[in-house]
Amino acid sequence: MLEQLLIFTRGGLILWTCKEIGNALKGSPIDTLIRSCLLEERSGAVSFNYDAPGAAYTLKWTFHNDLGLVFVAVYQRILHLLYVDDLLSMVKQSFSEIYDPKRMSYDDFDETFRQLRIEAEARAEELRKTKQVGKPVSSVKKQGQVSKAGLEGGNKRVSEGGSKKDDGDGNKAKVSTLTNGHSNGNHQMEDDSQETDLANGKENTSCNVAVDLSKLQKLRSKGVRGRGGVRKTDSIGNKSSKVAAAEPAKKATKKNRVWDDAAPKQSKLDFTDSVDDNGNNDHVDIVAADQGESMMDKEEVFSSDSESEDDDEPGSDEKPAEAKKKGWFSSVFQSITGKANLEKTDLGPALKALKERLMTKNVAEEIAEKLCESVEASLEGKKLSSFTRISSTVQAAMEDALVRILTPRRSIDILRDVHAAKEQRKPYVVVFVGVNGVGKSTNLAKVAYWLQQHKVSVMMAACDTFRSGAVEQLRTHARRLQIPIFEKGYEKDPAVVAKEAIQEATRNGSDVVLVDTAGRMQDNEPLMRALSKLINLNQPDLVLFVGEALVGNDAVDQLSKFNQKLSDLSTSGNPRLIDGILLTKFDTIDDKVGAALSMVYISGSPVMFVGCGQSYTDLKKLNVKAIVKTLLK
Amino acid sequence: MDNLEDLKIVAEQWSKQGLEFVQKIPPPQLYTAIGVLLLATIWLLSIRLFRRTKSNTVLLSGLSGSGKTVLFYQLRDGSSHQGAVTSMEPNEGTFVLHNENNTKKGKVKPVHLIDVPGHSRLISKLEEYLPRAAAVVFVVDALEFLPNIRAASEYLYDILTNASVIKNKTPVLLCCNKTDKVTAHTKEFIRKQMEKEIDKLRVSRSAISTADIANDFTLGIEGEVFSFSHCHNKVTVAEASGLTGETDQVQEFIREHVKP
Numbered sequence: 001m002l003e004q005l006l007i008f009t010r011g012g013l014i015l016w017t018c019k020e021i022g023n024a025l026k027g028s029p030i031d032t033l034i035r036s037c038l039l040e041e042r043s044g045a046v047s048f049n050y051d052a053p054g055a056a057y058t059l060k061w062t063f064h065n066d067l068g069l070v071f072v073a074v075y076q077r078i079l080h081l082l083y084v085d086d087l088l089s090m091v092k093q094s095f096s097e098i099y100d101p102k103r104m105s106y107d108d109f110d111e112t113f114r115q116l117r118i119e120a121e122a123r124a125e126e127l128r129k130t131k132q133v134g135k136p137v138s139s140v141k142k143q144g145q146v147s148k149a150g151l152e153g154g155n156k157r158v159s160e161g162g163s164k165k166d167d168g169d170g171n172k173a174k175v176s177t178l179t180n181g182h183s184n185g186n187h188q189m190e191d192d193s194q195e196t197d198l199a200n201g202k203e204n205t206s207c208n209v210a211v212d213l214s215k216l217q218k219l220r221s222k223g224v225r226g227r228g229g230v231r232k233t234d235s236i237g238n239k240s241s242k243v244a245a246a247e248p249a250k251k252a253t254k255k256n257r258v259w260d261d262a263a264p265k266q267s268k269l270d271f272t273d274s275v276d277d278n279g280n281n282d283h284v285d286i287v288a289a290d291q292g293e294s295m296m297d298k299e300e301v302f303s304s305d306s307e308s309e310d311d312d313e314p315g316s317d318e319k320p321a322e323a324k325k326k327g328w329f330s331s332v333f334q335s336i337t338g339k340a341n342l343e344k345t346d347l348g349p350a351l352k353a354l355k356e357r358l359m360t361k362n363v364a365e366e367i368a369e370k371l372c373e374s375v376e377a378s379l380e381g382k383k384l385s386s387f388t389r390i391s392s393t394v395q396a397a398m399e400d401a402l403v404r405i406l407t408p409r410r411s412i413d414i415l416r417d418v419h420a421a422k423e424q425r426k427p428y429v430v431v432f433v434g435v436n437g438v439g440k441s442t443n444l445a446k447v448a449y450w451l452q453q454h455k456v457s458v459m460m461a462a463c464d465t466f467r468s469g470a471v472e473q474l475r476t477h478a479r480r481l482q483i484p485i486f487e488k489g490y491e492k493d494p495a496v497v498a499k500e501a502i503q504e505a506t507r508n509g510s511d512v513v514l515v516d517t518a519g520r521m522q523d524n525e526p527l528m529r530a531l532s533k534l535i536n537l538n539q540p541d542l543v544l545f546v547g548e549a550l551v552g553n554d555a556v557d558q559l560s561k562f563n564q565k566l567s568d569l570s571t572s573g574n575p576r577l578i579d580g581i582l583l584t585k586f587d588t589i590d591d592k593v594g595a596a597l598s599m600v601y602i603s604g605s606p607v608m609f610v611g612c613g614q615s616y617t618d619l620k621k622l623n624v625k626a627i628v629k630t631l632l633k
Numbered sequence: 634m635d636n637l638e639d640l641k642i643v644a645e646q647w648s649k650q651g652l653e654f655v656q657k658i659p660p661p662q663l664y665t666a667i668g669v670l671l672l673a674t675i676w677l678l679s680i681r682l683f684r685r686t687k688s689n690t691v692l693l694s695g696l697s698g699s700g701k702t703v704l705f706y707q708l709r710d711g712s713s714h715q716g717a718v719t720s721m722e723p724n725e726g727t728f729v730l731h732n733e734n735n736t737k738k739g740k741v742k743p744v745h746l747i748d749v750p751g752h753s754r755l756i757s758k759l760e761e762y763l764p765r766a767a768a769v770v771f772v773v774d775a776l777e778f779l780p781n782i783r784a785a786s787e788y789l790y791d792i793l794t795n796a797s798v799i800k801n802k803t804p805v806l807l808c809c810n811k812t813d814k815v816t817a818h819t820k821e822f823i824r825k826q827m828e829k830e831i832d833k834l835r836v837s838r839s840a841i842s843t844a845d846i847a848n849d850f851t852l853g854i855e856g857e858v859f860s861f862s863h864c865h866n867k868v869t870v871a872e873a874s875g876l877t878g879e880t881d882q883v884q885e886f887i888r889e890h891v892k893p
Contacts (some may be wrong), residue, residue, distance in 0.1 A: 011748070012702040012720030034719040035697075039754050068722065104706075104714045139713075277808040404754045411787050 002081070003057060003074045005113070006030060006286065007095060007106075010068040016095070016106045018113060023417035027052025029074055033059050039602065041401045044373025049077060064096055065382040071095070083124035087544045090116045090232040091422065203571060262449040282420060294450040295612065295620040336434070341381050342390065350394040351376055354632075361631050363594030364553045367601050375401055399628055402597065406624040407608030412580065414542070418456055418511055421541060427459070427505040429513045431498075433531060434546035435558055436519030438610060439584035441470065443546060444514050445477040447582075451512055452481060459510040461501035462487035463494035463534065474516055474522075481616075484510065494518070495534040515540065522561035532569035535576050544608065545578040547599055548585045555598040563603060578603055583622070591630045596622065661823065688767045689727075689891045690745045694759055694792065695772035696785050697751040699808040704772060705748040713876055723758055724748040730884050744891050751788075764797040765794035768804050768890035770883060775809040775817035775872075778826070786830035793831075793864060804867040806886045813874040820870045824861065832859040 005026055007016040029050040033135045038061070048059045056077040059155050063070055071092050073084050094112055384393060421428040430447070433439040441464070448458045449471045460478050462485060464470035471487050478485035486501035498515050505513045517534065519528035521575040535543060545562060547555060559578065567575040581599050589595075597606055607622040655663070693701045702717040705724050727745040744880035747766075749759050758859040763769070771789055774781065792798060792805065807827065809820045 006718075008722075010722040011724035012717045012750070013668075013706060013724070014715040014717060017715060031698075031719045034721060035752065039719075039721060039752060104710065403757060407754050407756060410752050411784065413787070413837065416783075416834065419833065419837050598781050 001075065001079065002087075002117075003076060004086070005071070005073045005087075005091070007069060007071050007091070010070060013104070015069070015104070017054060025074060026055040027059070029059055030072060033061070033072065039275055039404065041371060041405055041601070043373040043377040043480075044370055060084050060088060061090055061334035063377060064092055065378060065380055065578070066094055067099055069082045069095070069099065081124075082127065086123065087117060090120065098361075106201060119372075120189075130586040155356070169571050213286065255490045256274060290468065292617050294446070294453055294617045295614040296450050296609070312343040336612045342379055342384055342393070344380060345392060346390055347376050347379055350391045353391070354394060354398055357477060358594060358631060362552055362589070363631070364598040364602075366556055367598045371398070371401060371405075371601070393631060399632055402628045402631060403624060404599065405601055406607075406622070409604070410606070412606050412608050414608065415454060415456070417541065418451075422511050425506075427502060427510050428542070429502055429540035430542045430544055431515045431517060431535060431538075431540045432544050432546050433517055433562065433578075435521055438519065438546045438548040440464075440519065440546045441473050441477070441516055442614065443582055443584055443609070443611045443619070444474075444516050445481065446616055446619040448477070448481055448483060448514055450619055452483065456511045457509070458483045458512045458514060459501070459505045459508075460485040461498055461513055461515045463497045463501075464516050465490050465494055465497065466518040470516070470518070484508070494530065495537045496533055498538045522565070523556050528562075529569055530567040531564055536569075536571050537567065539576065543576055543579045544582050545580070545599075545603070545605075546582045546584060547595065549583050549589050549593065549595045550585055551595050553598075555595050556602050559599055559603045578605050580605050580608040582609045582611065583607050586610045586612040587618070591633065593627050593630050596627055597631065649719040650850060681762075688745075688765055689742060690747060690762070690765050691749040691887050691891065692748065692759075692762055692766045692769045693772060694769060694788070695751050695808075695810075696774065696781055696788060697753075698777075699751060699774040699785075700875040701748045701751065701772050704770075704808075704810065704873065704883070705746060707875055707878055707880050708887075709748060711878065713878075719752060719852050720750040721747065721752075721755075723750060723762070730887065734887055742891060744887055746887075752785075753784075759792075760795070761804075763792070763795050764801075766801075766803055768800075768806070768887065769798070770806045770808050770886065772810050772873075773823060774811055775820075775823060776811045776814050778818050778823060782826055782830055786827055788840045789827060790831050790834045793866075793868075798866065802866040802868070803887075804890055805863075805864075805866065806883065807870045808883055809870070810875055812881070813877045819871045819893065820872050824870045828859050828861060835859060 002018070005018045006014060008014045027050065027240075029052070032050055033048050037045065043061075043063070046060070048061075050059060057074050058077045059072055059074050060068060060070045071088050071090075073088055075081050075084065084113075091113065094116065095106075095109060098106065098109065098112075153304045170460065304398075354375075355368045355372045358371070359365060375394065378401075379397050380392065382393075384390065418428045421584055423544070432444050434440050444460065448460065451458050458481075460474055460483060461469045462474045465488070470492075471489060473486065475485055482530075486504050488497045488500070494517060501515065502513055515534075517531065520531065522528070543566075545559065547558065563577050566577055570576065581603065583596055583599070586593075593619070596610075600607060610620050610622050612618045693705055695701050697719055702724060703713045704722050705726070706713050706717075708730050709726055709728050725747045727743050729743050741771075747762055749755075749762060752821070769792060771792065773785055778785075789805075789807070797803070798805075807824065809818070809823050811817055857863070861870075869886065871882050871886060873880050
């Protein structure tokens with residue numbers, strides 16, 4: 001049963017809600033939908049899941065771009081209603097007939113809606129019945145069939161990972177319906193003949209997974225973020241199997257591999273200078289506090305608008321030449337008069353060209369695809385104003401969308417946060433995480449330099465206890481910048497080192513603690529576990545993901561896996577995820593700035609710093625307008 | 634290709650005909666016609682220049698969820714209809730404020746009211762509208778004030794240090810909304826808290842002052858605790874309730890700054 005169906009304008013005024021279904025929605029699903037989906041340019045997704053204490057809803061929506069209306073249907077997640085899409089499009093059609101910008105209340109629509117709903121439900125029933133006749137199923141209640149068809153219909157979740165995750169989610173959905181007391185049949189989408197066997201199999205797995213489900217409910221009730229929650233369900237299942245596998249492995253300790261008959265070298269190669277020979281360090285040049293202003297404080301000068309106009313010309317000449325002569329004439333004619341409505345077929349080629357362009361700028365393929373879908377959803381049905389071409393409308397919409405994505409959702413004023421922490425007499429802890437070789441240690445030094453320039457006292461913590469030379473590297477930076485460093489050498493537990501560093505900082509009154517960690521691949525389970533332990537134990541104020549601008553499609557994988565692992569392996573109810581991104585090696589890419597977009601889109605966190613060189617002053621802020629201009633050039 | 638050729642030929646013919654026609658007109662008439670046209674354009678331009686003295690645009694801004702859209706519809710229609718959700722686009726309208734429709738006699742100048750979405754992703758829309766604003770109403774949620782105080786003070790700080798606001802000395806009204814609820818804070822409390830937060834912001838923002846060319850203005854007086862009376866533009870505080878329709882103070886403010 002539908003929980004609610006709303007019609008509202010893009011400006012926010014609710015025009016009509018279904019009064020028959022009087023249920024008040026728990027939590028605020030509509031506002032969350034707008035904030036985390038529609039405004040985040042994910043309007044191309046099929047549905048949105050919302051979890052509130054005491055309710056789990058799925059929301060589906062459709063736009064009427066010409067009139068600026070949004071139609072949203074809310075229903076319980078466990079019911080896979082088929083007729084929602086159908087109903088939404090019918091409602092859209094009939095409402096747009098009676099819509100009048102001056103009118104604010106549409107009570108007469110109640111009757112129309114009731115009829116439409118009955119119609120849609122009837123149609124769904126018929127569909128169900130025809131499917132039921134086709135497949136012989138033993139003792140399956142009607143509910144089961146609804147869910148089965150619903151799953152086939154594809155209630156695709158907003159997923160960021162590969163298809164494996166989707167299957168996992170599908171499984172979870174099925175299992176959750178099982179535990180909710182519906183005696184559904186098995187819902188294997190592949191093989192119908194093995195239904196009865198699989199039924200038994202499912203029952204068994206449901207018993208095994210029952211424990212995890214209760215954990216799932218608990219986690220859900222703590223109001224986990226929609227995306228995180230979905231991912232959690234998948235990995236909880238995986239974790240149970242993995243834990244079983246990990247137990248026996250832990251018993252055997254690792255031994256060094258011996259390749260030939262010679263006895264292995266026993267001595268470790270540890271060249272750490274002992275910490276207490278400070279006398280030797282006079283010869284190291286101490287960087288005067290004035291290497292110049294950090295580029296964070298300089299304003300950006302970016303090219304004027306004349307460039308973009310020049311680029312429009314060659315682009316526009318290409319398009320008519322490609323199309324047939326007749327096509328060119330009609331498009332010119334239409335651009336003067338203004339076409340009736342934009343259809344998907346019209347937007348198709350323009351969006352495809354735009355997607356190609358984005359991909360040549362090093363935007364991950366998946367992200368470009370999702371963005372194009374979202375722009376398509378927002379333009380479909382819109383009236384093309386006169387004297388504009390389709391390509392320019394699409395370009396304008398895409399530019400708007402890109403600016404929206406790259407604008408930070410919350411304030412990224414680190415100095416303000418530092419001052420706030422200072423008032424509470426706590427040090428502000430920043431942890432730098434990332435894969436190998438992206439520039440964490442170098443950029444940590446740059447951030448320290450910048451903070452120092454703003455009269456903030458900094459302390460470094462060398463928690464990269466794995467890579468040879470990491471501690472020395474940080475020590476050199478600390479010496480040059482004249483800031484204290486907390487180190488414990490190599491082969492120590494980074495989480496404990498960090499904890500002690502923070503205690504030391506509280507003791508000697510440092511304002512900020514910058515924690516350097518070892519680089520790790522996102523697939524490396526034990527290392528990710530160690531990182532999660534560090535973050536859980538120390539609860540830093542800012543988790544900064546360091547990513548290089550040279551990365552391509554891997555950015556999506558890196559960020560999503562990092563976030564997923566951090567949320568899965570977190571012990572508390574509120575998992576700490578990545579709070580900000582530090583984009584490095586920005587000077588090496590000329591105009592292939594797409595990595596910034598991919599990272600921001602996939603993680604939702606803003607780019608706080610951009611590293612654009614290898615000296616201390618090469619740190620700046622992200623200039624949103626310049627990036628958008630470069631991406632669309 | 635035929636179409637094009639045909640078109641070209643037709644166009645050439647027309648242009649020839651047009652030229653012949655023009656040449657047929659005796660010179661004096663031609664000159665007077667041109668003269669009249671020039672005079673008309675100059676007159677229109679001068680009217681536009683002179684009329685630019687006072688705009689009638691009032692902006693409704695504030696954080697997401699503070700009640701701007703409800704207030705907008707209250708001012709326009711006298712009722713908030715069926716409620717509102719997070720706005721994705723601005724709501725604009727030029728109208729006479731609802732209450733004045735009934736009471737005032739004579740010519741009342743309509744107000745161009747713009748409700749700008751407060752969501753942080755849409756902050757660029759505010760920058761578009763600020764230069765044209767005659768007055769700004771900053772709506773604050775008096776109920777959920779303390780959890781959002783940082784974001785609200787940053788937003789207000791950005792407005793107060795915006796280049797156009799400073800140049801035009803745009804008056805700002807700090808409107809405390811949702812005062813119909815029992816646990817809403819008083820306007821005095823809100824004012825004091827905002828002043829304190831902006832004072833803190835001054836310190837941290839002035840550190841990055843050279844970066845932002847638009848906001849290179851330091852608010853208030855150096856060395857003294859910030860107070861709204863230090864601003865060059867007038868900043869006042871008022872209370873309102875969007876849901877119940879108590880918008881008198883807001884309407885007075887709007888009337889004051891959009892002269893009828």
